[in-house]
Amino acid sequence: MKNVTIQDIARVAGVSKSTVSRVLNGTVAVNPEKKKSVLDATKRLGFKPSLIARSLASGRSMTIGVLTQMIGSPFYDAISQGVIAGLGDTGYSPLFADGRWQVQKEADALTALVGRRVDGVVLVGGSMTSEQISEVCMGLPTLTVARRFYDQPIHSIAIDNELGGYQATDCLLRLGHQRIAMIRGIEQHEDARDRFAGYQRAMGEAGVAVDPSLVVDGDFSAESGIRAVGELLSRGCEFSAIFAANDLTAFGARLALDRNGLRVPDDVSLVGFDDQMESAFFVPPLTTIRQPAREMGKQASVAMMNLINGSGFESCLLTSELVVRESTRSVKD
């Protein structure tokens, strides 16, 4: 089945290709009658303009490439949604590609995006280095979300993870906790390091020494939360609260605590990070740090539009918010 082209429409409507194009794009005024017959023909023949040909001819694809890491993380998902929302009716459409958190796949996907001649690239998370990215994108407007780069060419929209870590720890300290354990995220992950830094700062400011035996490594997974609590318990050190690097880890920790007869929040207070959908319905509902994920995605879209039309880039570091629910309570005396 051959596709209907602009030429077919022109023939049927009795006008030239150009006129059809003009009607379709509304670039310049055309005779109402002709306009009508073009529109009619369009509808009658079921004409679907080829965006491909259009891009090739105009040089702009009117699409923004969005490279995600679909690890099933609600956080990254929310960002994507924000990007979509932010693009709204700008005329640009998002084109998603996925890196699956594997550098090679990520590079391939990005190359594919660039090959499709997207007008800009938004990278949500990911692990390619700034150099690798620049090499592939070559001057294309590029920005990252939920990942901070300090280089000039790649702009980034991120939240202040250090602040988040501080907020979580501070909340616990205010409730009178001193023996606060922290389950960290992936060590190489900058977010994880920042959150831990926030924990350290809060402890320091409160004049509470950080006990190294209360800090356990994790990897952002629920399993690692379980393991971490096991580790903490086997070390035999006392703690009245746990700050987990993300909600998923907190879920695992909560389960492990339960299995060991420790009640949340009665015996141990628990704070997560992310505020993913399920957290509000956990038993007990989880106190956590909300990341404005959706908002970040929106900001990314707005920033991208500015980048494209040359308005420049306004750097912004969004802030997280403490959401107090029922997994925390003041320390028993």
Add this chain to the structure above:
Amino acid sequence: MKNVTIQDIARVAGVSKSTVSRVLNGTVAVNPEKKKSVLDATKRLGFKPSLIARSLASGRSMTIGVLTQMIGSPFYDAISQGVIAGLGDTGYSPLFADGRWQVQKEADALTALVGRRVDGVVLVGGSMTSEQISEVCMGLPTLTVARRFYDQPIHSIAIDNELGGYQATDCLLRLGHQRIAMIRGIEQHEDARDRFAGYQRAMGEAGVAVDPSLVVDGDFSAESGIRAVGELLSRGCEFSAIFAANDLTAFGARLALDRNGLRVPDDVSLVGFDDQMESAFFVPPLTTIRQPAREMGKQASVAMMNLINGSGFESCLLTSELVVRESTRSVKD
């Protein structure tokens, strides 16, 4: 910054466009020397072939459009991952678009996909009617995942939701429960209806009459789980088990039960549907029906490849699996 074209390479390498194309695609043999110089030039100039021009010229875009509904659902996410995995090294790349569960957006996104001249379309969930889809896709290989169509032109890969509903209910019945409540999903949603049908069949086969007052409506959200339990309790009817239409609903139900002093599984057994990641770490870990989401996505890719190269379509209805964890126990006597 002008993009490097095949023409530039040709000039630098001292050959014709055609030869460059041949080297790049490896269609026919070319002189090794020329080949080398082309490859060199390619690398040196940082040439990135324009997939757009390629598609226009060849008529095939080598991309499969995947229309998702990014509602942040782990289930649909897993399907997408399956599709990606299934495409593997077939040479085809997935092109994602999103409908956000809004018919209009969905139609727009699908139109955009078709406009991009994808070689096939995979619809993951969604709410467009079979007619609407056909109208937009016009003869393009199309198939749906997690949604069943009985029409000829649109193939579908789905799981047997009725069976899943049966499995969940049967599991409860075998544990001795008779007063089994069901929190249904969105009424218009076929999956929801099928799951309920499975519940009815299991009850029927066990010779247990379905008490209408034990059936409550929900909408697949955690909030609806909370509301449903409230409703059940206010009706004052007794029940020793609940089958929730999906895990999220089960989460909400679990929280509501807790708030009302009912323990899971001691007072009430609870079964969900989906087996989303968090379910294994719930307190208590949730007994649920696992949907082979990833597998479905993979199957979709395979089926699409067959559709494209004309091998025809082998319909398949995948089956769900009961995952017994700790939210269920035999009825107290």
Add this chain to the structure above:
DNA sequence: TTGTAAGCGTTATCAC
């Protein structure tokens, strides 16, 4: 206001 014609960057079809 409208038509003609020249691209846009590839692939594909020819001859050579």
Add this chain to the structure above:
DNA sequence: GTGATAACGCTTACAA
């Protein structure tokens, strides 16, 4: 093997 040259479907000067 290789190089012209014509598509592919559309946009966009440039004329008229």
